[in-house]
Amino acid sequence: MTSREVRGRSRRAGLACLAAGIVLLAGCAAPTASTSGSPTPTATATATSSPTSTPAPTASAGVAACGPNQLALSLQSRPYDSGAGNFFWDLQLTNNSSVECTVEGYPAVSLISANSGETIGAVSPEEPGRFFPVALVSLAPGASAFSLLHLGQAGAYSCTIVPVTEVSVTLPDWTDPRQVATPNQIDGCDDTSTAVVRSGPLAPERVVF
Numbered sequence: 001m002t003s004r005e006v007r008g009r010s011r012r013a014g015l016a017c018l019a020a021g022i023v024l025l026a027g028c029a030a031p032t033a034s035t036s037g038s039p040t041p042t043a044t045a046t047a048t049s050s051p052t053s054t055p056a057p058t059a060s061a062g063v064a065a066c067g068p069n070q071l072a073l074s075l076q077s078r079p080y081d082s083g084a085g086n087f088f089w090d091l092q093l094t095n096n097s098s099v100e101c102t103v104e105g106y107p108a109v110s111l112i113s114a115n116s117g118e119t120i121g122a123v124s125p126e127e128p129g130r131f132f133p134v135a136l137v138s139l140a141p142g143a144s145a146f147s148l149l150h151l152g153q154a155g156a157y158s159c160t161i162v163p164v165t166e167v168s169v170t171l172p173d174w175t176d177p178r179q180v181a182t183p184n185q186i187d188g189c190d191d192t193s194t195a196v197v198r199s200g201p202l203a204p205e206r207v208v209f
Contacts, residue, residue: 065102071094074091074094086152090148090149092145092146095143096141102136102138105171110197112166113162113188115163119168120192121189121191121193122193123195125198127148129203130200131148131208146203147199147200149198149200150197157194161187167180
């Protein structure tokens with residue numbers, strides 16, 4: 001073997017050793033930053049440790065209907081809403097007891113003859129809630145509910161006219177009526193069929209036209 005061949009073989013052996021060293025160094029390299037260290041807690045994990053709030057029960061849960069001895073009844077006129085043979089009153093029911101109670105629906109209203117003390121005309125038909133729907137109304141002590149009463153002029157009917165200074169009111173849950181003084185004397189029909197007054201549903205506020 002010539003001296004030139006010896007030098008070539010030695011050079012190739014040295015390159016091979018150098019390549020092997022590079023491979024070994026690459027295999028021992030440190031892991032990248034994306035795979036090292038402990039995982040950071042996420043916002044979701046933190047949020048799940050918070051307590052969950054429970055909705056409060058409604059104020060009317062388990063509350064009984066208002067009895068006759070719990071309510072004060074009164075009538076107020078609405079002169080600015082009256083005209084063209086029609087006029088309106090507010091029937092107000094105020095809880096004068098020490099506990100909450102509820103009212104719902106249409107009060108049954110009849111006129112009472114000031115001459116005989118007997119109810120006259122037809123019991124008030126229900127006037128659909130143009131302003132308030134039928135709904136359960138909870139009354140805390142001192143709170144009020146209202147029914148809009150729509151009255152017509154008795155003189156528009158062919159009937160015997162009698163004076164009226166009181167009305168009879170019965171709520172849906174009552175068996176006995178209550179008598180309520182009228183804001184002023186009006187005329188009623190002395191029969192059993194003429195409906196001079198119509199009642200609206202009980203609502204938590206007065207109707208505003």
